[in-house]
Amino acid sequence: MNSNLFIIYLIVHIVADFYLQSEKLAIKKKDNFWYLLLHCLYYAIISIMVIIPFWTKAIFFHTIGLIFSHLIIDIIKYFVSKRLKKSKIENKKLSWIFICDQIAHIVSIIIIVILYSNNNADIYEWMLLWNQGSISNDILRYALITVLIFKPTNICFREVFLHIKPENKEEEKEKNNIGQLIGNLERLLILILLSLNQFTAIGLVFTAKSITRYDKITKEKEFAEYYLLGTLYSVIATLLLYIFIIGVTEVKVS
Structure with missing residues (x-):
């Protein structure tokens, strides 16, 4: 499996789903479908922006797959949450929706990366402004853990x-x-x-x-x-x- 692309997609997900999603948007998208679509639009924009330094046609099409998988999972979560709220389910059980949602996103990322890896080489170089340069797996790993230990960890504890x-x-x-x-x-x-x-x-x-x-x-x-x-x-x-x-x-x- 393409480990570098997996880390890049995880960073995309964390940045778009946690850091660039305000508390107001996170609350409103639970009850308003249009705010959910707005969140997914932000997710799409961030996804495209992050992969620009690693741009290839294959990565672009697999990133589109990542965006649509995120949209589908969020839509499923939206309707499941709506149904459970009508049943007046406890907060303790509602927290499992958050956990299952994040697991589903990670699984979808793994599937997309595996599909990419079957026909494409691993990412060791980035392309930006027509200049090639090396990409360090260590830098990507430390970037991933750094974005994880802040807001995502806080939100997971709260939920x-x-x-x-x-x-x-x-x-x-x-x-x-x-x-x-x-x-x-x-x-x-x-x-x-x-x-x-x-x-x-x-x-x-x-x-x-x-x-x-x-x-x-x-x-x-x-x-x-x-x-x-x-x-x-x-x-x-x-x-x-x-x-x-x-x-x-x-x-x-x-």
Whole structure:
């Protein structure tokens, strides 16, 4: 399988489906079909823009396939969500829709890359402004893990553990923003330490983070449990992404 193209398509999906999709659009497309089509239009534009440096006729047509597969999966998700909402299903069960949706997108990417790989060579060079240059698989892998550990990781945690989140309080939105920023920096620091093989130094990250919340952790059991869950999730997510993206993909998939 073409490992470079697989990583490029994953980056396309993450950027278009997470970073360039506002909270407002994400909410509205759940109830309004036209907003869903607008999201898919953004996805198509980003997909074409990202593959420009690697432009070939084969990659273009397979990217069109990627865009249409994303559209079909999102349409299926739209109607399934509509039906489940009418049944007043619990948030805990609704989170599975998000998980299945992302799995379906990844599977579709794998299928498209396999179809490309059957008739085309792997991507080792990029073409931009008629100049050829080498493309590093290491750069692509670190780019992929970097875009994954920020917004996608935050959204996954929110969607999966929404049903056990403590009661909202005043200024919750501002606190959540700060919490997400701290989590992002925490995962980035862990990634840097892993890259430098400084595994023992990762423990210092938790120590510094716990000191700032010590008073609230000792007084509010519900917050302490949710805080511990978020911290463990953040660490495990970064470690697993590092192992599978940086570790496993170092061996080129044939």
